[in-house]
Each structure stands twice: as C-alpha cells, then as structure tokens.
Amino acid sequence: MQQLMRFCLIFLIFLGLTGCGNLPQVSAEDRLYLDLSLDFLGEYILPKQTFEQTKVGGLSGLTYDRQRDRFYAISDDRHQPRFYTLKLDIEQNQPDKIQIEKVTVEKVTFLKNESGEIYPDNTIDAEGIALTPRRTVFIASEGSIKQNVMPFIGEFDLNSGQRQQNLRLPDRFFPNSSDQEGRSPQGIQHNLGFESLAVGATSVLKEDPFRLFTVIENSLLQDIDPQKSVKSSPLRFLHYVINPIGDPVLIGENLYWLDPVPSGTLLSGLSDITTLEKEGYFLSLERNLTLAGFDIKIFQVVNANASDTSRIASFKNDTNEIEPLRKQLLLNLENIGVELDNLEGLALGPRLADGSQSLLLVSDDNFRPDQVTQFLLFRLKIS
Numbered sequence: 001m002q003q004l005m006r007f008c009l010i011f012l013i014f015l016g017l018t019g020c021g022n023l024p025q026v027s028a029e030d031r032l033y034l035d036l037s038l039d040f041l042g043e044y045i046l047p048k049q050t051f052e053q054t055k056v057g058g059l060s061g062l063t064y065d066r067q068r069d070r071f072y073a074i075s076d077d078r079h080q081p082r083f084y085t086l087k088l089d090i091e092q093n094q095p096d097k098i099q100i101e102k103v104t105v106e107k108v109t110f111l112k113n114e115s116g117e118i119y120p121d122n123t124i125d126a127e128g129i130a131l132t133p134r135r136t137v138f139i140a141s142e143g144s145i146k147q148n149v150m151p152f153i154g155e156f157d158l159n160s161g162q163r164q165q166n167l168r169l170p171d172r173f174f175p176n177s178s179d180q181e182g183r184s185p186q187g188i189q190h191n192l193g194f195e196s197l198a199v200g201a202t203s204v205l206k207e208d209p210f211r212l213f214t215v216i217e218n219s220l221l222q223d224i225d226p227q228k229s230v231k232s233s234p235l236r237f238l239h240y241v242i243n244p245i246g247d248p249v250l251i252g253e254n255l256y257w258l259d260p261v262p263s264g265t266l267l268s269g270l271s272d273i274t275t276l277e278k279e280g281y282f283l284s285l286e287r288n289l290t291l292a293g294f295d296i297k298i299f300q301v302v303n304a305n306a307s308d309t310s311r312i313a314s315f316k317n318d319t320n321e322i323e324p325l326r327k328q329l330l331l332n333l334e335n336i337g338v339e340l341d342n343l344e345g346l347a348l349g350p351r352l353a354d355g356s357q358s359l360l361l362v363s364d365d366n367f368r369p370d371q372v373t374q375f376l377l378f379r380l381k382i383s
Contacts, residue, residue, distance in 0.1 A: 063131045
C-alpha cells in the first residue's frame with residue numbers, strides 16, 4: 001500500500017512538472033515592467049485661431065491640473081513666450097465611443113522674468129511644462145545656442161507667469177566658453193536641448209517635497225563620437241528633489257538610449273516624458289522626422305538600478321559597464337490609423353468613466369499653415 005501511495009505521489013509531481021513546462025516563460029527583463037496597454041480613442045484638430053491677440057500654436061508641452069480639470073500647454077513662440085489654459089470636453093456617453101468633443105482656450109499666461117517683465121524677443125525657447133503640488137509650473141527652455149542664448153529650467157507662478165527660481169543645471173550641459181578654445185566641444189546641440197519635464201509627487205500638500213525629471217532631446221556634443229556610426233543616441237536623464245526649504249537638489253543622472261532611427265531620418269529625439277503612479281516608472285515620447293513623415297513611439301521606462309552617470313564626462317568610450325534606464329515599446333503610433341503631425345507633448349489626463357486613466361498627446365504646428373494642432377486621446381490600462 002505504501003509503495004502504491006509513493007508511486008501516485010511521484011506520478012502527480014511528474015504531471016505538475018510537465019504541466020509547468022507548458023506555461024509561458026517570463027524573462028527577468030519582462031518582470032521589470034508594469035503590464036500596460038494603450039487604446040487609441042480618437043483625434044481632435046484644434047481650429048486655427050487667435051486668443052487675446054496671440055496665435056494659438058506651437059504647443060510643445062502639456063501638463064494636467066487634476067484639481068481644476070484643466071490642461072496647461074506651453075507655446076514655443078520665441079517672440080511671446082507663454083502657456084495656455086485649456087479645457088477638454090471628452091464625450092463618454094457611449095462606452096465604445098469615447099472621444100474629445102471640444103478643446104477650448106480659456107486663458108493665456110505670458111512668461112515673465114524675476115523682475116516681472118515679459119521676456120524680450122528670442123531670449124527664451126519654452127518647450128516643456130510640468131505642474132507642481134505647490135501650484136507652480138516648471139518650464140524648460142532649450143535656448144538658442146547659435147544665438148548664445150543659454151538653456152534653463154525655471155519655476156514660474158501659475159497665475160502671473162513670473163519666474164520664481166531657476167534649477168541649477170550641471171556645467172556639462174552648457175557650451176564651452178570662448179576662453180576654452182582647443183578643448184573638445186561640449187553642451188547641448190542647437191535646438192536639441194531640454195524639451196521634456198515631469199513631476200513625481202506622492203502628496204498634494206504644498207509643504208511636501210516632490211521630484212522633477214527632465215531629459216535632453218538628443219545627445220550632448222561630448223557624448224557623440226563622429227568616428228562611430230551608431231544609430232542609437234545616448235541621452236542624459238536628470239532627477240531633482242524639490243524641497244519647500246532650500247534650493248532644488250540634483251540627486252541623480254542616468255543613461256537613456258534613444259531607439260535606433262529608421263533610414264531617411266532627418267531629425268530625431270525624445271520630446272516629452274510623464275511619470276506613472278508607481279515610483280520609478282515613466283512614459284516617454286520619441287519622435288523622428290523621416291522622408292515619409294513622422295515616426296512616433298511611446299515607451300514604458302523603468303529605473304531598475306540604473307547607473308548614476310553624473311561623474312561620467314563622456315559616453316564616447318565604452319558604455320557596456322553602464323546600466324541604463326530600461327525601456328519597453330508600449331505603442332508605435334503608425335498603427336493607430338491616423339496621419340501624425342509633429343507630436344511633442346505628453347500628459348496623463350482625467351480618469352475616464354470606466355475608471356481607467358486617460359493619456360493625451362499634442363502636436364506643435366510650428367505656426368505653419370500646412371500643419372495642425374493635433375490632440376490624440378488614449379486609454380491607459382494597467383492590468
């Protein structure tokens with residue numbers, strides 16, 4: 001009897017082992033990521049218009065105010081730097097037909113320096129915007145290196161648009177000064193500087209610290225090796241802690257690899273990021289301009305013990321020992337069946353009627369008559 005029971009036990013164990021062999025194998029890499037998916041819900045084209053004597057356009061960054069159910073969109077107009085307050089009406093009467101019904105421009109806020117004066121022409125190229133728990137916005141300007149206008153990231157009053165403080169950016173992001181001739185070029189490339197901003201906050205209280213993240217659009221000059229023909233570019237991803245008292249503190253920098261660019265690419269880069277609720281997780285928006293049009297992808301990004309690169313002067317040497325931020329393709333927008341414009345802004349929006357999270361993208365029309373301000377609405381599902 002004991003032998004029969006032992007045989008049955010061994011047989012059951014054998015069946016269990018062979019059954020497990022049929023289960024799908026999940027790699028350690030895949031276990032790093034959240035189980036996310038994006039459903040495309042619809043497109044809305046904002047009609048060409050003026051608002052309080054400004055042309056509504058050039059929308060390069062987007063952030064959502066959950067308290068007011070409004071979006072703030074930064075315009076990259078170098079003559080009148082400003083951001084708009086937008087109201088989005090989302091039609092949700094039919095669960096299978098959720099779409100943007102209308103986008104209304106409600107307010108324009110002009111950016112001012114610390115003295116309260118509107119910035120003069122060509123002194124700021126605002127590209128990124130992020131709302132903070134203390135009811136301010138951080139704004140990223142990539143400057144204009146050819147005109148010797150330096151990049152900066154500043155904190156601005158949400159209502160008046162007046163600058164309150166600047167983040168301290170590491171020297172390696174600025175070009176060599178004139179007395180450094182003979183040294184290798186360094187700093188951001190012209191028109192490829194700071195475009196993305198995202199706030200990570202675990203509290204809505206003004207007194208609590210929060211985190212701010214930003215990534216340059218493309219590689220620093222000192223990270224480019226002209227002797228190597230590489231299709232993927234190394235970016236630097238900055239991580240600040242903003243405290244109620246004292247200056248913002250840069251606590252880390254990580255390596256982010258752009259996806260290899262397709263053939264015929266004219267321009268490429270990372271145009272925006274947003275934080276997810278789980279700390280250390282992000283979405284990134286990569287955009288390529290090719291001969292065939294725009295090639296745009298959304299990635300899930302995770303900081304899984306990424307190496308700190310703040311003391312690495314250049315990525316020209318071997319980067320095999322550097323642990324980068326991990327990323328996984330979430331959606332290739334060529335598959336949504338809509339002609340894409342110059343999408344630059346990315347933000348989580350309001351909860352939808354079914355409780356799922358919305359995601360909004362917006363395009364920069366470059367104030368051109370042949371381009372549009374395009375809003376794309378998605379449902380972000382977390383399993």
